[in-house]
Amino acid sequence: MHELINKLKDIQSELTDLGHAASVMGWDQVTYMPPGGAEDRGNALATLSKIIHMKTTDPAIGEILEELEPHIAQLDPDSDDARWFKVTKRGYEKQTRMPVDFIMRWTKETSIAQMKWQEARQKSNFSIFQPNLETIVELAKEGSSFFTPYDHIYDPLLDMYEPGMKTADVKTIFEALRPVQVEIIQAIKDSPQVDDSFLNTTFPKQGQWDFGMELLKAIGFDLNRGRQDYSAHPFTSGFSINDVRITTRIAEDDLISGMMSTLHEGGHGLYEMGYNPAYSRNALHGAASLSVHESQSRMWENLIGRSLPFWRKYYPRLQSYFPTQLGNVTVEQFYRAVNKVEPSFIRVEADEATYNLHIMLRLEIELGLIEGNIKVAELPEYWNDTMHAYLGITPPNDAMGVLQDVHWSHGLFGYFSTYALGNLVSVQLWDVMNEQIDNIDGKIEQGEFGEILQWLRENIHVHGSKYEPQELIEKVTGSKIDPQPYVNYLKQKYGQIYGF
Secondary structure, three states, rough: HHHHHHHHHHHHHHHHHHHHHHHHHHHHHHHOOHHHHHHHHHHHHHHHHHHHHHOOOOHHHHHHHHOOOHOOOOOOOOOOOOHHHHHHHHHHHHHOOOOHHHHHHHHHHHHHHHHHHHHHHHOOOOOHHHHHHHHHHHHHHHHHHHOOOOOOOOOOHHOOOOOOHHHHHHHHHHHHHHHHHHHHHHHHOOOHHHHHHHOOOOOHHHHHHHHHHHHHHHOOOOOOOOEEEEOOOOOEEEEEEEEEEEEOOOOOHHHHHHHHHHHHHHHHHHHHOOOOOHOOOOOOOOOOOOHHHHHHHHHHHHHHHHOOOHHHHHHHHHHHHHHHHOOOEEEEEEEHHHOOOOOOOOOHHHHHHHHOOOOOOHHHHHHHHHOOOHHHHHHHHHHHHHEEEEEEOOOOOOOOOOOOOHHHHHOOOOOHHHHHHHHHHHHHHHHHHHOOOOEEEEEEHOOOOOOOOHHHHHHHHHHOOOOOOHHHHHHOOOOOOOOHHHHHHHHHHHHHHOOO
């Protein structure tokens, strides 16, 4: 049995290396590659994806899995080998359902679409990107068709990022969450608004970058194993636990955006650095799901990075970078400004109280596109109308509306709901962590994040993808994804800030 396991793990190691090569090419494409290289890069990635897919779906792997199955059945189902087998088999069955010509078309089309999205966003002209998105939507539908039977055509797309989760599950969670979030937003609207006028000035880019790098080092992001760069849309790429790339986006007229982007992606990066080294180059290397991944980034960005103890520690340092802009602003004033609630156009810059509504908007649109109830050509108008219905504001242009997110150019249908689910999970984990670690606020105020990171390492990071997300969350918190702790958190925090 061990010989077969080792043989299959050797195959996975080779596939992991090829996947890392493709990931590096993808990272380069959105950071440093000249725009003219889009088509050639698309061809190269398509070829590499073909090689990876052919190796991933090699019948020899299926034969090994079949031979191993009776032996694995005798193991402790929670053992690493039993879990590794389960994840490997699941991945093989998924990959073998998708023809290699589909994988090549998907990779090439999404590679070209990314550059078209960038151009369309820069020019705020959806029509430039529309033909590419129409192709990707049809490809997404075709991709789902390989996984019949299903309860909903969107289920296979969601399952790519949130194993075991169904469309109906997400809709149920969102339906319970939406009215409460609307109620909280209304209570805030009826209260005196926070004054953040002191932020309406210029904060030089280099100062923001340097301060953000200090924060990354403080929370434990290892710059010997990771780096930060700029990109049009912040993201994280983990090629291994020893090579993790994050990006940020800095605007001189928006101090909060760059800082929170850096903390957010830093949280993702810490997760990528924390997987069990024993899982390196095999099927257990990677996150349990994207909601679990997002729980890590939202925890560092919001639960820690928007907290008063955090700014009691780091605000004097921020003032030293921007003495003219912030010299006469107190830490309490800054804390309130960082947590100001106001409907906004850009999802990644949205406050905690309105953020999930941005996600619900996108889920509604994705379901409409995949079900065929919304046409791609209708998206700008539909987006604006839905934005007004959800948040009471209408984007002034495509760049601030339908073109603001890069995800659809990558073909990431099924991805967005994991952001809101991650918010919920972050608070569930935070509540348990606060029960098990004494005086977390005091530690944050001293800039001591070691125990927090160690708790996350031991309870979340080290497990990689050994457990399915709902299983992992229940293992750590005692329940599956539950919106109530998040609702309690919002009511307590914003009730205190806004006095309701």
